[in-house]
Amino acid sequence: MKSLEDLKKLREQAQDRMTMRMDEEQKYRVVVGMATCGIAAGARPVLNALVEEVAKTKAPAVVLQTGCIGMCTLEPIVEVFDKNNEKTTYVLVDALKAKEIVEKHILKDEVIDEYTVGKYKK
Amino acid sequence: MERIQVLVCAGTGCTIGNSGELIEAFEAEIKSLGLDKEISVLRTGCLGLCGVGPNIAIYPDNIIYKTVQVADVKEIVMEHFYKGRPVHRLMLNESDQDTNEVHDINKTQFYAKQKRIALHNCGVIDPENIEEYIAKDGYTALGKVITEMTSQEVVDIMKASGLRGRGGGGFLTGLKWQFALNETSEQKYVICNADEGDPGAFMDRSILEGNPHSVIEAMAIAGYAIQANYGYIYIRAEYPIAVERLENAIKQAKELGLLGDNIFGTDFSFDLEIRLGAGAFVCGEETALIQSIEGERGMPRPKPPFPAHKGVWGKPTIINNVETYANISQIILNGADWFKSIGTETSSGTKVFALGGKITNTGLVEVPMGTTLREIIYEIGGGCPNHKRFKAVQTGGPSGGCLTESQLDTPIGFDELVKLGSMMGSGGMIVLDEDNCMVDVARFYMDFIVDESCGKCSPCRIGTKRMLELLELICNGEGTMETLDELEVLAATIKDTALCGLGQTAPNPVLSTLEQFKEEYIAHIVDKKCPAGVCKALLSYVIDEDKCRKCGLCARKCPTNAISGELGKVPYVIDQEKCIKCGSCVTACPFHVVERK
Ligand SMILES: Cc1cc2nc3c(=O)[nH]c(=O)nc-3n(C[C@H](O)[C@H](O)[C@H](O)COP(=O)(O)O)c2cc1C
Numbered sequence: 121m122k123s124l125e126d127l128k129k130l131r132e133q134a135q136d137r138m139t140m141r142m143d144e145e146q147k148y149r150v151v152v153g154m155a156t157c158g159i160a161a162g163a164r165p166v167l168n169a170l171v172e173e174v175a176k177t178k179a180p181a182v183v184l185q186t187g188c189i190g191m192c193t194l195e196p197i198v199e200v201f202d203k204n205n206e207k208t209t210y211v212l213v214d215a216l217k218a219k220e221i222v223e224k225h226i227l228k229d230e231v232i233d234e235y236t237v238g239k240y241k242k
Numbered sequence: 243m244e245r246i247q248v249l250v251c252a253g254t255g256c257t258i259g260n261s262g263e264l265i266e267a268f269e270a271e272i273k274s275l276g277l278d279k280e281i282s283v284l285r286t287g288c289l290g291l292c293g294v295g296p297n298i299a300i301y302p303d304n305i306i307y308k309t310v311q312v313a314d315v316k317e318i319v320m321e322h323f324y325k326g327r328p329v330h331r332l333m334l335n336e337s338d339q340d341t342n343e344v345h346d347i348n349k350t351q352f353y354a355k356q357k358r359i360a361l362h363n364c365g366v367i368d369p370e371n372i373e374e375y376i377a378k379d380g381y382t383a384l385g386k387v388i389t390e391m392t393s394q395e396v397v398d399i400m401k402a403s404g405l406r407g408r409g410g411g412g413f414l415t416g417l418k419w420q421f422a423l424n425e426t427s428e429q430k431y432v433i434c435n436a437d438e439g440d441p442g443a444f445m446d447r448s449i450l451e452g453n454p455h456s457v458i459e460a461m462a463i464a465g466y467a468i469q470a471n472y473g474y475i476y477i478r479a480e481y482p483i484a485v486e487r488l489e490n491a492i493k494q495a496k497e498l499g500l501l502g503d504n505i506f507g508t509d510f511s512f513d514l515e516i517r518l519g520a521g522a523f524v525c526g527e528e529t530a531l532i533q534s535i536e537g538e539r540g541m542p543r544p545k546p547p548f549p550a551h552k553g554v555w556g557k558p559t560i561i562n563n564v565e566t567y568a569n570i571s572q573i574i575l576n577g578a579d580w581f582k583s584i585g586t587e588t589s590s591g592t593k594v595f596a597l598g599g600k601i602t603n604t605g606l607v608e609v610p611m612g613t614t615l616r617e618i619i620y621e622i623g624g625g626c627p628n629h630k631r632f633k634a635v636q637t638g639g640p641s642g643g644c645l646t647e648s649q650l651d652t653p654i655g656f657d658e659l660v661k662l663g664s665m666m667g668s669g670g671m672i673v674l675d676e677d678n679c680m681v682d683v684a685r686f687y688m689d690f691i692v693d694e695s696c697g698k699c700s701p702c703r704i705g706t707k708r709m710l711e712l713l714e715l716i717c718n719g720e721g722t723m724e725t726l727d728e729l730e731v732l733a734a735t736i737k738d739t740a741l742c743g744l745g746q747t748a749p750n751p752v753l754s755t756l757e758q759f760k761e762e763y764i765a766h767i768v769d770k771k772c773p774a775g776v777c778k779a780l781l782s783y784v785i786d787e788d789k790c791r792k793c794g795l796c797a798r799k800c801p802t803n804a805i806s807g808e809l810g811k812v813p814y815v816i817d818q819e820k821c822i823k824c825g826s827c828v829t830a831c832p833f834h835v836v837e838r839k
Contacts, residue, residue, distance in 0.1 A: 121499040122507045124385045127376065130498075134377035140247060140302035141366055142378075154326030168280070171245040182302045183245060185326030187342075 155188035252285035287452015293604030364452030383571035402578035409563030430470035439523035440639035442670035446564035460570035473514035542742035585611030589655035638667030641747030643754025679776035702745030
């Protein structure tokens, strides 16, 4: 390492593996329901797609999993919480929709109405 | 793609608790479920709650599991990592009873009042991977210092921060650095004191095990500040894990050019080496430590000259403690004002304490200066276990003293503790309850001092031995009121005449217990009783003749055949001459008729 510039480069590279352990709170929390019903309905590829897309686009979100969210027929379910703990619930998500959620909701703050639980119920 | 990181504590405590096997078990279980691309297992440093180790931290959930056994691994992997349901029974985080929602780890009783500056990164990064340290802004402070600042500017920041040495003395770090910078010399040295001899203290070890680069970086900064290009880390060989992590960290720093010649392409060069000590308390004293580095027997010499003027190899040297160094890069990065804003007027920043003894949460805690003892003991530490009554807290180790209930609202600071007849010391904090005898506690520390006295000056070599003998007299019920006077006279003489800090402070535990618990000394002397029931010579075990059911179980368990009687016919009695007061008869008696008096 010959300069401060080199250190900076190495730091940025190293941070990619450390994002989940950084102190700053992320703008969004994305939570995937991973109980038996969720997994059976295909939550695992959804979870993986979310994790990959967030890492690839460096989207400001932490991806977590949880147990049963309580609407088993609508699994896989993805909940997006903002910093004020306001929740948007997406239902019947698949890997493609998951990518879209990251692209639109996390990166551009645009809620995708047609995938939300409210839309479905109507 | 990785979505979960499992950090297993690999500090000394948790390693003894088998955390090494845990890592293997996690790796195997994760692999068997085919999750090895999604979940990685890393080792990390101390999370603080050593009493309930092994501890592991799960990210990004920020959940800590405690007392994890190999048998729990399957459940954690299946339930938490696979199905997303944290295992509540092992969780340190509190959670909502109705919704099962897991609360933030920083809201738990143990962490809520803590502030981690010296311990930052401990339990968060892998200490064996320099890149993780760099990801957390490691070596940025060093870069900033040597490319943007003059030596004097660095010293000025230290002065403005008000940082005081964490090794016991509480000397202003900036001032010490200024003295060394003022010296003109071809060669100067930077030393890190990692001897940590105070019984009960283990914060320095934990910092070196959990975040070794923070000390290395700070030593290089200190080198730049006083214009030294060589350093020594003096550490006891009894800390094998810390030594190994340090060696590894130094090697990695050298490979990246963060130690060595022309750091960051400037003309500043800095290198350092480890010197192993044999684990003598006196070698933590700075002049003895210097002798030991030079290959001499570790014995103190009079000061002045101070090390800043004439230190190792006769050259200007600064010596700082591990925890002191662990604050340095944080101060450079966040500024002196930030540091000064934490803590009290005369003691800025935080202090790490090793909580031990009769306390529910045993472990390492770091709190802002000015936090009260009560907050540390009751709120963070959870008070004395088993509903026992709190009696005193010992701070400052063999140089310190005991504080009682009425003093618990004292805000912690260097000067505040001295005013109460104790001291900060290196941060050992041993809680004593009603079952501890204060004369015995004083005897324990004096015994330690007699063992550790180097013997160079007679007040310490002979005087502490005489004090120990007097304390033993009292514990054996052979003391008189004159014994107390003799103790006080000896204490005053040793304080005035001993060569180094070891002897000068050695009488403190006796003086402080005499002041706070005189009635307990008197009970030993006049009533020939040890109120806490600790001093064996003053105890006797007696069987209540009327209630004895003549079963003979006690006699069978007695290791010295001191109990006689006849099965079913004659009640049993204990021969006080033969009794060694082991208490076996008390546990053996099914009818609870053996009494300790
Ligand atoms: C008997 C004795 C033992 C000591 N042991 C230690 C020790 O283990 N670690 C330590 O840092 N300082 C110890 N000190 C204090 C050192 O002499 C010295 O003051 C300290 O390392 C300076 O660093 P600081 O200003 O950063 O605290 C001891 C002092 C005495 C008198």
